[in-house]
Amino acid sequence: MRKTEIVAIDGGGTKTLLLRVRPDATIALCRKAGGSNPFDVPDWRSVVAGLMADQQANLAAAAFGMAGFGESGRLSRELEETLASLCPAPHSIHNDVDMACRGAFLNRPGILLLSGTGSMAWGVGEDGETARVGGWGSLFGDEGSAYWIGRLALARFSQCLDGRVENESGFVSRFSALHGWPEETVLCSAALQEWYANLDEVRPSVAALALDIGRFAEQGCLVSRDIVTQAAQALARHVHALRHRLNGQILPWSYAGGTMRNPMLREALAKECGAPQAPGLPPIGGAVLVAAELAGWDVGTHFIAQLAASLEAAGLG
Structure with a gap:
């Protein structure tokens, strides 16, 4: 039987x-699962294996954009071994931000700034040279990421509760209402500690707060606005560093990741780095392009346009 379909995976920290x-760039199947970053998810193999179940038949090629790949020799080898066992077809493995950059710029030069659960930027220069900054993980990096924003919000919340900083524009009342906590200081402090003690997965839960902080900022909350501004400044340093490392070229930049859906954050970044270029394809699109090329398909303008339309129709644009 002629193998006529490809598989693409975008594996991040949260999903x-x-x-x-x-071959006509239409989607035959879409599956979603939890995060598969081996730095954060001990059971990442089961996540990927569940997605790849029954996908070997009629498979021409596959491409995997995996968080953590290339960042640890041991984990990268484990990813290679696991994916080889799950996918006997020709396949390619890249870091998920590398794959997102390929999708955003359709394999042309540029800088892709990703802020999801973590943060990292990947750049490709005019001469084809590549470089990356960030992606150091939550212990001493990931500045400007959703987890970083959520953690900073929790810190400011606790500081407001005990009086170390001013509760500006009702930050405590907004944050308390978000969780259904009482506003009274002692009771709210106890509710915060109880919430933390009962978290099953700390990073995704804390990262999820970033969406609400962005919403509070748009509503005029000064504490939230300050947090979003700090996040933009931290993320802008990624772009500046890559432009410097890639021979000082003022490369265009684009974005990916849930944190970047915040218009206030993107506006602040535009002031620091210039207006962004809208991504040509979302991160999963980069993996599709790599798999299609590996399968020998023509990935010209028509294929890319149809793929973009297919992704948009599937709610993945």
Whole structure:
């Protein structure tokens, strides 16, 4: 039987997405699961294996954009071994931000700034040279990420509760209402500690707060606005560093990740780095392009346009 479909996976810290795509760039299958970053998810193999179940038949090629790949020799080898066992077809593995950059710029030069659960930037220069900054993890990096924003918000919340900083624009009342906590200081402090003690997965839970902080900022909350501004400044340093490292080229930049859906954050970044270029394809699109090329398909303008339309129709644009 002629093998006529490809598989693409985008594996991040919070979620993992699999697409099976036909030669006409239409989507045959879409599957979603939890995060698969081996630095954060001990059971990442089961996540990927569950997505790849029954995907070997009629498979021409596959491409995997995996968080953590290339960042640890041991984990990268484990990713290679696991994916080889799950996918006997020709396949390619890249860091998830590298894959997102390929999708955003359609394999052309540029800088992709990703802020999701973690943060990192990947750049490709005019001469084809690549470089990356950030992606150091939550212990001493990931500045400007959703987890970083959530952690900073929790710190400011606790400081407001005990009086170390001013409770500006009702930050405590907004944050308390978000969780259904009482506003009275002693009771609220106890509710915060109880919430933390009962978290099953700390990073995703804390990262999820970033969406609400962005919403509070748009509503005029000064504490939230300050947090968003700090995040933008931290993320802008990624872009500046990559432009410097790639021979001082003022490369265009684009974005990916849930944190970047915040218009206030993107506006602040535009003031620091210039207006961003809208991504040509979302991160999973980069993995589709790599798999399609590996399968020998023509990935010209028509294929890319159809793929963009397919992703948009599937709610993945």
